[in-house]
Amino acid sequence: YDIAELRRLDIAHHLPAQADWQEIEDLGGSRIITHADGCYIHDGDGNRILDGMAGLWCVNVGYGRDELAEVAREQMLELPYYNSFFKTANAPAILLAEKIASLTGGRLPHVFFNSSGSEANDTILRMVRHYWQVKGEHSRTIVISRHNAYHGSTVAGVSMGGMKVMHGQGFPAPGILPMAGIEHVRQPYWYNEGRDMTPEDFGTACAQAIEDKILEVGPENVAAFIGEPVQGAGGVIIPPANYWPQVEAICRKYGILLVCDEVICGFGRTGNIWGHETVGVKPDIIAMAKGLSSGYLPISAVAVSAEIVQVIKTGGDFVHGYTYSGHPVASAVALRNIEIMEREGLFEKVRNETGPYLAEKLATLRDHPLVGEARSVGLLGAVEVVADKATGARFGGAEGTAGPMVRDICIRNGLMVRGIRDSIVMCPPLIITPSQIDDLIGIIRTSLDEAEPKLRA
Numbered sequence: 001y002d003i004a005e006l007r008r009l010d011i012a013h014h015l016p017a018q019a020d021w022q023e024i025e026d027l028g029g030s031r032i033i034t035h036a037d038g039c040y041i042h043d044g045d046g047n048r049i050l051d052g053m054a055g056l057w058c059v060n061v062g063y064g065r066d067e068l069a070e071v072a073r074e075q076m077l078e079l080p081y082y083n084s085f086f087k088t089a090n091a092p093a094i095l096l097a098e099k100i101a102s103l104t105g106g107r108l109p110h111v112f113f114n115s116s117g118s119e120a121n122d123t124i125l126r127m128v129r130h131y132w133q134v135k136g137e138h139s140r141t142i143v144i145s146r147h148n149a150y151h152g153s154t155v156a157g158v159s160m161g162g163m164k165v166m167h168g169q170g171f172p173a174p175g176i177l178p179m180a181g182i183e184h185v186r187q188p189y190w191y192n193e194g195r196d197m198t199p200e201d202f203g204t205a206c207a208q209a210i211e212d213k214i215l216e217v218g219p220e221n222v223a224a225f226i227g228e229p230v231q232g233a234g235g236v237i238i239p240p241a242n243y244w245p246q247v248e249a250i251c252r253k254y255g256i257l258l259v260c261d262e263v264i265c266g267f268g269r270t271g272n273i274w275g276h277e278t279v280g281v282k283p284d285i286i287a288m289a290k291g292l293s294s295g296y297l298p299i300s301a302v303a304v305s306a307e308i309v310q311v312i313k314t315g316g317d318f319v320h321g322y323t324y325s326g327h328p329v330a331s332a333v334a335l336r337n338i339e340i341m342e343r344e345g346l347f348e349k350v351r352n353e354t355g356p357y358l359a360e361k362l363a364t365l366r367d368h369p370l371v372g373e374a375r376s377v378g379l380l381g382a383v384e385v386v387a388d389k390a391t392g393a394r395f396g397g398a399e400g401t402a403g404p405m406v407r408d409i410c411i412r413n414g415l416m417v418r419g420i421r422d423s424i425v426m427c428p429p430l431i432i433t434p435s436q437i438d439d440l441i442g443i444i445r446t447s448l449d450e451a452e453p454k455l456r457a
C-alpha cells in the first residue's frame, strides 16, 4: 500500500469510530495498521507496537492464527451464509450454541446470536421486557444500570450505558436518550468515589443504591439490573469483593432479572471463563462478544436461562432477529477460537500465571510519583494517574486529561494502551508472556517519567 495515499483517502472518506475527526485530520490521517502477529501490531511507518489492548479488548488468542483463517475459508466454501428466520439453522451456529451453554455449566442453556456487543444488549433489553409481558407483569419495564457503564453504541446500548457524554449526543431530550425506562445508579469506583470509606463499606453503599432505586421506582416496575462484572470502558473499575453478591441478593429479593454484560469480561479475561464467576454471582442472562471470536469475525451472543426461554415460548413468536444471527462463518471461527483457548489452557494461564504476574508488576508502579493506584483482575488492569498521591488530586479537573496524554507517549514508545480520563488501561491478548508483561510495565514507567514534567508544567 501507499501509506501517504491511504492517509489522504482516510481523511477524505473514512470516518473512524469514536474519534475526534478534526484531530485526525490535523494529524494528517489515522495511523494505518498494516499487519499483526502474536501480541504485536505493525503500522505503515514501520513501527512494531506491543498491543496492550488486544485490539479493542478482544483479540484473546493473539494475531496470525492460521487455523482461524482456514476454518473461515472452509466454511465459506461449504456454506458462506444462511439465516435462521425460516425455521432454518446451520451446524456451526448450533454447535457454538451448545459449546457456550456448556461453558456456563449448563446454567444458561439457550443461546441467541447477533453480530456485536451492542446488538446483544439490544436483544437483552427487548427480551427481558418481553419476558415480563408474557408473564403478565406488564409494569416490569425498567432496567437499572450504572453511571459510567458501557453497553454499546446503538440507541439501546447508549441508553443502558452510563456515559454522560454519549447521552448528550444525538437526541439529548428527556425520554429520548437515554430511552425511557432506563435508570442509572452509582458505580462501584472506590478510588474515585469511596476513599473516605473502607472498600467493604463502599461496596455495601453502592449495592444499597440499587435497592434504593428499586424502592424509589417500585419493585413491581423493574425488569432487570444489568452490569459488567468489571466495568471496562469506564476505566477498568474493579468493584469491592462484597458488591456483586449483595447486588445478586437484592435482585433475588425483588424478583428482578440479573444480567451480566460479559462482552469484555467473558472468555478468560478475568481469570475465569466468565467475569460473573470471578465476582461470584449467577446471572439469568449474559451478553458476550469480543473474545468469543477473538475479533477475527464479528459475532456476539446472549445466553439465557431455561426459565426465561420457557416463559417466552408460551407467548408465541418473539419477533426479533438479525440478518447475521447465527452466521455460519462467524460461528465456525468462534467455535475454533474457543477450542484454541481451551487447548492452550489460556483461562488457567491467566488465572494462575499471567494474571498474578501482571498484578505483581503493576504493584511495582505504585512508587511512581504520578501513580495513585494500580489495579488489575486477570489480564485487565488500570493505572490511575494523579497530580498528588496523598490527596488523589487529578490533573485537569474532574474528567481528567492525563490518560490520553500518557497513552500517546506509550504508543510512541511502542505500547498500545487506552487513556480513559486520568487512567491508563490495559487488556493484552491472553497469550502474553511474562517477558512481554515486563515490557508493557517498563514502557508505562518510562512514559510516566516522560509525561511528568509536561503534566506539571
Ligand code: PLP
Pocket: 115, 116, 117, 118, 119, 121, 150, 151, 152, 153, 228, 232, 233, 261, 262, 263, 264, 289, 290
Ligand atoms: N458491552 C461492553 C461491556 C463493551 O465493552 C462493549 C464494547 O466495548 C459493548 C458492550 C459493545 O460491543 P460492540 O462494540 O461490539 O457493539
